[in-house]
Amino acid sequence: EAGVTQFPSHSVIEKGQTVTLRCDPISGHDNLYWYRRVMGKEIKFLLHFVKESKQDESGMPNNRFLAERTGGTYSTLKVQPAELEDSGVYFCASSHDLASEQFFGPGTRLTVL
């Protein structure tokens, strides 16, 4: 069974540009989570989808971040415009249900110059 995949693995952009990160969860997993780890800090929760609906987006830092999960399959996280402090590793995770283990993807390393 394929795991959670994320694309790209690494993105380098300039401040003010737009970047879109993609996450493909494990097939059949209704729950999809986004997390990020900025330099020197712990991994922090961003938001949680159940199918195509946002269940909890309390961790989204500001309105420059937009997450979507059209059709309840893959998800995208867009940062527009990117700022220097957005640099870090963005992880996606999926789970079958809320009582099940979250499986993490390898992450997308975002560098904003």
Place this chain on the structure above:
Amino acid sequence: QKEVEQDPGPLSVPEGAIVSLNCTYSNSAFQYFMWYRQYSRKGPELLMYTYSSGNKEDGRFTAQVDKSSKYISLFIRDSQPSDSATYLCAMSGRETSYDKVIFGPGTSLSVIP
């Protein structure tokens, strides 16, 4: 005060040693306690999961939770070079166990052959 505190290390031990990793936390609402292992350039993978206080053993790994002291531990017996990774404690206090996980910053472990 951070919700979850963890000594970042790095921790270096000889092969075969017993490793003790620890976290403290401040939120008494946490009920579910997890340890994740993260290899370089990979996403976190769940290693151990414990509900409330007590011990849990899985092969060379033992997880302990002391809710009265707000202290959790992971012990690795007969450590191997393949155990070299970053170990993240994590916890959740929501109604369901894996919802909105709060991570510690991680401890970097190196097991020297």
